[in-house]
Amino acid sequence: MNLKANNVKELFEDYSDDILNYSLSLLKNYDDAKDAVQEVFIRFIKSQDSFRGECSYKTWLLTITRNYCFGKMNGKGRQPERIDDNFIKIYEPDIDGIISLKDALDKLNEEDTELIYLREYAGHSYREIAEILDISVDNVKVKLFRVREHLRKYLKRGKS
Amino acid sequence: MKHFDYEINLFLDGELQEENRKELFAHLAECEECTNIFLDYLSLKEKTRNYFAGNITHLKNKPSGHNRFYKYAFYTAAAASIIFVMLLLNGKPKTQYITKNEVRVDTVFVQKESPSSKNKTTRINPFTVGKKVLPEELSQKAYVNYVKGLRSIVFSKSNKNNNEGSL
Known part of the structure; x- marks a missing residue:
């Protein structure tokens, strides 16, 4: 074993929340997301021999998370509920703004939503996003720019 | 620009x-x-x-799927317990204890004649347990027959009244 149990424990303490939130943003179900965290660490421990140290542990864990979540989603078909409607009623006072943002995000494809999530919520750098999504850094720059431009125009149109 | x-x-x-x-x-x-x-x-x-x-x-x-499962499990358990209680009520009757002198014929209890009371000449005691059979020498006496006749008349009358009442 390359990794000691302590190392795995530390990784779990540091990154389990990130993995939980990322899988929650993909799976839209808390129970499935909690299962995902466990499954990701099991896969991580099993496949640690193939880790060549080209990226950080965090990026690698999130890549495993992504693969697991997509595998799970393909298994039962794509989830119809991308973002829950109820949360608008509970959490957000600025309903108009959030509804148009929700509409705008609903119209994005899965990869663009993921890109926005990884950048805005999880706060990953372009290089990390590129590693997780398995695309080039330039590609990340362009895609993120396009998505933001799209969202900005959509919100502008809603206001006018 | x-x-x-x-x-x-x-x-x-x-x-x-x-x-x-x-x-x-x-x-x-x-x-x-x-x-x-x-x-x-x-x-x-x-x-x-x-x-x-x-x-x-x-x-x-958000309430999770497991909670939803428990909700349905509660209703299933409630339905199952109701069916169970109904089965209990329809099934075997409660165990009844019968005395030595009784024989069970389905659900009707018939008193056994105790062999000792047949040959014995005992006083007629209304509190004696078991079927009341008069000793032979007593039943042959005239006044006993008279009393028996009176009782049967009263009995048939009361039976009639009861039948009318029920109709």
Whole structure:
């Protein structure tokens, strides 16, 4: 074993929340997301021999998370509920703004939503996003720019 | 005039090189349109971050599928217990204890004649347990027959009354 149990424990303490939130943003179900965290660490421990140290542990864990979540989603078909409607009623006072943002995000494809999530919520750098999504850094720059431009125009149109 | 929206995007993510940053600031000082775009991106970033944060908090607090399972399990258990109680009521009757002198014929209890009381000449005691059979020497006496006759008349009358009442 390359990794000691302590190392795995530390990784779990540091990154389990990130993995939980990322899988929650993909799976839209808390129970499935909690299962995902466990499954990701099991896969991580099993496949640690193939880790060549080209990226950080965090990026690698999130890549495993992504693969697991997509595998799970393909298994039962794509989830119809991308973002829950109820949360608008509970959490957000600025309903108009959030509804148009929700509409705008609903119209994005899965990869663009993921890109926005990884950048805005999880706060990953372009290089990390590129590693997780398995695309080039330039590609990340362009895609993120396009998505933001799209969202900005959509919100502008809603206001006018 | 060239617009800098792509560079604004990079700058807000902290990915713009130092020399390009100066160029951007110089441009922003002159171009109102780019300043507006800058502010739009800034608010969009904040909004999306809040949106994801709220959505994730909501998903975490949402009642889970397991809870739903327990809800259905409760109803199933309730239905099962009702069926169980009904089966108990329809099934075997409660165990009844019978005395030595009784024989059970389905659910009707018939008293056994005790062999000792047949040959014995005992006083007629209304509290004696078992079927009341008069000793032979007593039943042959005239007044006993008379009393028996009286009792049977009263009995048949009361039977009649009962039948009428029930009809």
